[in-house]
Amino acid sequence: MSDRCVVTINPIDPCSALDGCISDQDGAAILFLGTVRNHNDGREVGHLDYQAYAPMAEATLYEIVAEAHQRWDTGGISVIHRYGRLEIGDISVAIAVASPHRAEAFEASRYIIEELKKRAPIWKREGYLSGESEWLQGSTPVPPSEG
Amino acid sequence: MEIRTLFFATYRDIAGAEELLVTLPAGASVRDLVHELRARGTAWQAFPTDPAAAVNLNYAPLSTPLAAGDEVAFIPPVSGG
Numbered sequence: 001m002s003d004r005c006v007v008t009i010n011p012i013d014p015c016s017a018l019d020g021c022i023s024d025q026d027g028a029a030i031l032f033l034g035t036v037r038n039h040n041d042g043r044e045v046g047h048l049d050y051q052a053y054a055p056m057a058e059a060t061l062y063e064i065v066a067e068a069h070q071r072w073d074t075g076g077i078s079v080i081h082r083y084g085r086l087e088i089g090d091i092s093v094a095i096a097v098a099s100p101h102r103a104e105a106f107e108a109s110r111y112i113i114e115e116l117k118k119r120a121p122i123w124k125r126e127g128y129l130s131g132e133s134e135w136l137q138g139s140t141p142v143p144p145s146e147g
Numbered sequence: 148m149e150i151r152t153l154f155f156a157t158y159r160d161i162a163g164a165e166e167l168l169v170t171l172p173a174g175a176s177v178r179d180l181v182h183e184l185r186a187r188g189t190a191w192q193a194f195p196t197d198p199a200a201a202v203n204l205n206y207a208p209l210s211t212p213l214a215a216g217d218e219v220a221f222i223p224p225v226s227g228g
Contacts, residue, residue: 034228051155052227053220056204081227093228113228121201121220122227123156135156138226141199141206 003069004078005061007054007122012080017094021076028102029075032109034093036086044129050083050092053121057081064115068097071111072104079112081122092124148173148215150180156223161194171213177202178209180219198222 002020014033022029036048061079068077075098082092095112099105116122118139127133150169154162162184171179177200185191199222202211206222213219 050227051159053153053155053201053222056201056220057227059204117226117228119225120227121155121222121225123223124226125156135160135223136226138224140224141222 002076003062003065004076004080005058005065006078006080007052007057007061008080008082009084010082012082012091012094014091014094017078017080017096018098019078021078021096021098023075023098025100026075026098027100028105029096029098030102030105030109032093032095032113033091034113036088036090036092038088040126043126045088045126046129047088047127048086048092049125049127049133050086051123051125052081052083054083057120057122060120061112061116064112064119067115068108068111072099072108073101074099074104074108077108077112079116081116081120083122148175148213150175150213150215151218152180152184153218153220155220158194158198158221158223161190163190175213176209177207177211177213177219180213181209194221 065077078096080094095109097105097109119141125133125135152169153166201220
């Protein structure tokens with residue numbers, strides 16, 4: 001079993017996310033993809049620009065994956081997130097989870113995407129067909145309390 | 148001491164730069180860094196007084212003392228996925 005978290009400007013090959021995840025004791029593997037849609041909040045979207053604090057984002061993804069392992073009996077997990085300019089239909093994130101039984105793979109995958117959206121230092125700006133663009137209102141990450 | 152300071156998304160738009168090298172007195176905290184930046188002119192008034200910050204890749208409170216060579220990143224609300 002091995003885990004892999006990557007934040008990259010290169011296009012994501014979805015099948016590559018599964019590489020190395022599945023071992024002989026696993027009976028299930030699922031692949032989640034986030035893709036760029038052409039609308040949001042009633043506005044027509046033409047493309048997205050992602051920024052990432054890549055070294056911290058990768059470290060955060062590894063933390064989230066470690067939490068998933070603590071909560072569920074899973075095999076290998078990989079998370080790949082892209083940054084830079086993405087067009088409609090492009091894959092922004094791929095999450096692959098293998099596990100001995102299917103329930104754990106579904107739950108761990110859901111946990112990872114939800115936590116990623118709350119905590120990973122990654123940002124997206126929507127470019128609208130009207131020519132305007134806006135950074136999305138995001139989640140405020142919770143820093144450690146004042147010591 | 149000099150602190151490499153990184154900006155992303157809306158904060159990068161305010162700073163007009165991906166990163167700045169900011170000179171601070173020894174013993175300064177992340178909060179002191181915020182004060183120094185916000186004193187740089189009217190554009191900086193849009194920069195929050197209490198942004199989330201990371202020191203050397205870990206989220207850290209504004210009270211965190213800084214040392215020469217530290218890397219500070221200010222983290223606006225995140226929207227990955």
